[in-house]
Amino acid sequence: MAKISFHAITKQYPGTSRPAVDAVSFDVAEGSTCMLVGTSGSGKTTLLRMVNRLIEPTSGEIVIDGKNVLQENPIALRRRIGYVIQQVGLFPHLTIAENVRVTAEIAGGWTKQRLDKRVDELLELVGLPPAEYRKRFPRQLSGGQQQRVGLARALATDPAIMLMDEPFGALDAITRERMQNELLRIQRDVQKTILFVSHDIQEAFKLGEQIAVLDQGKLIQLGTPVDLLAQPANDFVRKLVGGDSILRQLEYLPVIDALEQDTVASARGGDVPTFLSDATLLQAMLKLLETNAPALAVQDKDTQQQLGFITLASINREITHAHGHKTERTETAI
Amino acid sequence: MNALLDFIADPHNNFMGQSITYLRICAISIMLAIVIGVVLAVAVSRSPVLSFIAVNLSGLLRAIPVIAFLVAVVPFLGIGAPPATVALVILGIPPILLNTYTGIRGIDPATIDAAKGMGMTYWQILTRIQAPLILPIVAAGVRTSAVQIVATATLAAITGAGGYGAYIFDGFNTFNKTAILAGAIPVAVLALIIEVAMGWLERALTPIGIRREAVQSQMVVKQGEVAKA
Numbered sequence A: 001m002a003k004i005s006f007h008a009i010t011k012q013y014p015g016t017s018r019p020a021v022d023a024v025s026f027d028v029a030e031g032s033t034c035m036l037v038g039t040s041g042s043g044k045t046t047l048l049r050m051v052n053r054l055i056e057p058t059s060g061e062i063v064i065d066g067k068n069v070l071q072e073n074p075i076a077l078r079r080r081i082g083y084v085i086q087q088v089g090l091f092p093h094l095t096i097a098e099n100v101r102v103t104a105e106i107a108g109g110w111t112k113q114r115l116d117k118r119v120d121e122l123l124e125l126v127g128l129p130p131a132e133y134r135k136r137f138p139r140q141l142s143g144g145q146q147q148r149v150g151l152a153r154a155l156a157t158d159p160a161i162m163l164m165d166e167p168f169g170a171l172d173a174i175t176r177e178r179m180q181n182e183l184l185r186i187q188r189d190v191q192k193t194i195l196f197v198s199h200d201i202q203e204a205f206k207l208g209e210q211i212a213v214l215d216q217g218k219l220i221q222l223g224t225p226v227d228l229l230a231q232p233a234n235d236f237v238r239k240l241v242g243g244d245s246i247l248r249q250l251e252y253l254p255v256i257d258a259l260e261q262d263t264v265a266s267a268r269g270g271d272v273p274t275f276l277s278d279a280t281l282l283q284a285m286l287k288l289l290e291t292n293a294p295a296l297a298v299q300d301k302d303t304q305q306q307l308g309f310i311t312l313a314s315i316n317r318e319i320t321h322a323h324g325h326k327t328e329r330t331e332t333a334i
Numbered sequence B: 001m002n003a004l005l006d007f008i009a010d011p012h013n014n015f016m017g018q019s020i021t022y023l024r025i026c027a028i029s030i031m032l033a034i035v036i037g038v039v040l041a042v043a044v045s046r047s048p049v050l051s052f053i054a055v056n057l058s059g060l061l062r063a064i065p066v067i068a069f070l071v072a073v074v075p076f077l078g079i080g081a082p083p084a085t086v087a088l089v090i091l092g093i094p095p096i097l098l099n100t101y102t103g104i105r106g107i108d109p110a111t112i113d114a115a116k117g118m119g120m121t122y123w124q125i126l127t128r129i130q131a132p133l134i135l136p137i138v139a140a141g142v143r144t145s146a147v148q149i150v151a152t153a154t155l156a157a158i159t160g161a162g163g164y165g166a167y168i169f170d171g172f173n174t175f176n177k178t179a180i181l182a183g184a185i186p187v188a189v190l191a192l193i194i195e196v197a198m199g200w201l202e203r204a205l206t207p208i209g210i211r212r213e214a215v216q217s218q219m220v221v222k223q224g225e226v227a228k229a
């Protein structure tokens, strides 16, 4: 069952010539992460804010767990959805601890002891040692640290749904990667339904099971990272994902680079296609897409010994990895 | 000096009674100005059109001399304390309204956005976020208007409301320098006390998180700790 469904959702701001979000329809599965990517002004924030009704749609519906959000009390709706805003927006007169706990306080149902413990856990989670940061004020923190407090605050009530608007935008590459890994870890543990806006396609590939590409308010493509790479809907998507260069890379990356050992497929034994170890990732990916098999078995081309499995997820990881390194190198070169 | 003390001590002059009258008019006017100014500012702040009207009207009000109000309300309210109080309230509203409005508008929109996003009600945003952030600015407005009210309340004597103004006007009429001083000195002292006390209150109301010096001194302490460690 889909947790969040968009049905032809449209938002036209008064006095503008075209809708900021234009008849967008798609589903975000329960417990999955959907990344919203697109150029600046493509309507990502607008789409996100219609989910918790900070913006009311012009037409269309958003349904959460079978219930139209427009029929819900907006205050109650917002209290059960975590929201990380693009501009952080910490409360300047409250300490870091107070900033984090206020979310839970207004939502209610927390004892003081539980709250204190929760605040420390969350600060720990986002990498701000509570002993040092608890009593500080927002202006005594760097932009990146503030952003992490914003994340902790949104997580405070442990909401099932998270809306995240470029939450890692102000972080350096190293901290950003750490936070991304934290988010992946949280996802493995608690499986929230996340809508995550990102400008960074690497980030989208790394964190998203689904990626929704928006352009001028329209949903251009919805798919997994591999879908976007293998079958970009148009030139815009191709350019966005840097598909050409990645496909070229896949052409010379050997399958053994993306092996994994314990997949669901490995439990099932031999009913998956088999490849030899000198095949390329591109061949493997096309085979996976074509056969719809969950995995491919890889055998050593000389000894025929089973080396492991290839899945779309493992290819995805390898691409993200390789692609990420490539960009880092370009950045250093500049 | 002795003459002044004698004047004050003379039961015939009823210094205690006039002081109470004066303080009561001032206190009531300041209270009303605060309530009306703050409520108006909060009410108009959500509408650009209303804000525009309120802000410009406040500016206009400041340009009109109090004495004009005083004369204008007498036909409706008669003589005594009421017309004086109304005139003083009108005098006191603009600084409070303007400061409250400026304070509300000066809050980073992202702060309010985050508050809404986590599900705060209008009332929670007002009391938990906006009020603490604008309190020092409102206090500065109250300071300006309180000093103005205290200094101007001498005019209340014109409508027969009494107070220190009565001494001053009597003093002018009878060329009694002592009476003039007995009226003027308490007014000056009162204005000074309010200025100093409100200045202190203003600082006390500024949340530590947005107080510049406090933040810096805490940082110094932090660095000291680091240095020791």
Ligand SMILES: Nc1ncnc2c1ncn2[C@@H]1O[C@H](COP(=O)(O)OP(=O)(O)OP(=O)(O)O)[C@@H](O)[C@H]1O
Binding pocket: A013, A014, A016, A020, A038, A039, A040, A041, A042, A043, A044, A045, A046, A047, A086
């Ligand atoms: N309150 C508003 N009134 C009128 N137009 C608006 C308003 N908010 C956004 N827009 C317009 O709607 C479009 C989409 O804006 P939105 O903020 O959703 O973009 P975005 O994809 O989040 O961009 P960015 O990546 O820069 O954050 C833009 O053209 C923007 O100018």
Ligand SMILES: [Mg+2]
Binding pocket: A044, A045, A046, A086, A165
């Ligand atoms: Mg945006």
